[in-house]
Amino acid sequence: MGVMRIGHAKLRVMDMNAALKHYQDVLGLKETMRDSNGDVYLKCWDEWDKYSLILTSADQAGLDHVAYKVEHEEDLEALRQRIEAYGIETRMLPEGTLPATGRMLEFKLPSGHVMRLYAYKEQVGTEVGSLNPDPWPDDVKGSAVHWLDHCLLMCELDPEKGINRVAENTQFMKTCLDFYLSEQVMVGPGNSIQAAAWLFRSTTPHDIAFVGGPTNGLHHIAFYLDDWADVLKSADVMGKNRVKIDVAPTRHGITRGTTIYFFDPSGNRNETFAGLGYLAQPDRPVTTWTEEDLGRGIFFHSGEINEAFTTVYT
Template sequence: MADISLHAERLTDPAHDAYQEPIYDVAQLGHVEILTPRLQDTADFFTRVYGLYTVEETADSLYLRAWNDDVLTSLKITAASEPGPGHVAWRCTSPQALERRVAALEAKGVQGQWTDGDIGHGPAYEYRGPGGHLQEIYFETDKYVAPAGQKPYLPNQPQKYNPHGVAAAHLDHINLLVPDVTAASAFAQESLGFKLRERLIPAGSDDEVGAWLSLMTKAHDLALTQEPYPTEGRLHHLAYAVESREDVLRAADIFMENNVPIDFGPAKHSRTQGFFLYVIEPGGNRVEVFSGGIHIYSPDFETVTWDTETGGRSTAWGLATPPSFKEYATPVYEAP
């Protein structure tokens, strides 16, 4: 039988009080809006080449989904004068969780506002994050119901597996550029319950230049990268997952045949250990095809701090990072 007095002693240990209770009020990256100056070309890329499906269309926007998304839409593309992020949306685990996270944001001085929602989801609390990005949190969402001809054989799938193009399976993560990675990471952890999984602090420096955060067990739902220019609110990349490494390699051939510029990869990341391929869609935004990545099941997982690029190598297997990967983001920065 366990020693009750020993258990009581542990409960009064200062280390016990120092342990931060995990917050699980936010469940996932729900959907993303990106802006494009070439709406039809961007739509053609995401549907015909990347493999998404159109579910709704308005005068200025298209609403898309991947074949394994269980929600009605995970991507909104909107016509604009320049590329970049429109907004990033995080889905809460319940209406009560949404109320708690709104209270947490406002306790930090965030001046947000409620909206009626959009195609595919209900009321949302909209605010600006510390990096200048428009974000929102919400709960109510429309689930995808497959029409006749798309109903799956297996009832635990949202639709029939009928791949086309790259066959992106589901929305995976987003990478945002921020002026202060440490501050933006702390904000995400304290306000929304993100868990800091990995971070990069170069040797000889005290500055955190990269952070990889997740909400549940994934390697990351959100990556934060240090903004190299005196600006804010920029998108580094948006990523959908595919089912295997072979799908990433197949995607490279599909992009090649469709004259889509490959920016970086295919290769394996050191951090997250995901297999990756980055391209630039016709509107100018960087998009990733992602597979794998570590999964974290321990509730007391300790943040991994990197101080080099894996022994001097840019990726796990040594493929060098092109300068464009560190310099290019949308909207494109133009010095005054």
């Protein structure tokens, strides 16, 4: 029962043609359809559902909503009751609100981010199929990312005003959606303030993460790659395409993943994230990072945090 994995993210972009070139040629996604509003739907080669990324034209970049797939249709009503009992309003969007997708349960996280849950999306298969498949397709472009892996949301954090949307989101995800906490950052007097949290429902270190900042927003969406060699190739692809790189290839202490951070043409931060890090299980002890070693937690090699990494987001 309940949430299985991230399903899709809908991003606002200011130049659709530039965005499509980025997500298709640099990351390797393929367009699967367009709707009457001009929104474009794309998928990665190793995904079987019809799309995992929706691009919509807007005057300002950022996240419209993030959606997670649940296992059964009846889970939607059960989760709706749980969320409303928690004190958060919901609305059930009818089938067809998004193309090729069943009804969706929509609500706002305590931080104000819009989240949707759904049980059905049309399956079109991976690029290598399900019968005697090759390990990878021949015609994939760019970094050849496998799937949309996770998102990290910036959440308002102001201890002096008693505001901590990170902790509020974390508690909501655990209580209402049965997410588990894998890692956290604790700061302040006696390490009493939860400044960041990584949570999972699958077996990866995180399916969603929250980090404190001055305002709510989108820090990044991440796409999965196999290993460190793929991360380096991804950097080469970005160099060839003059992509604005935020953080060059490195390793996280948190999650143990290898990574590159970069921006799409509208300024939405992307990540190519490689390696499963560790096997996330409900009984795994929570890993805690404290303020004095936070640099190594975020960027293990240098141990230094680029200020723009936590202050620049959409």
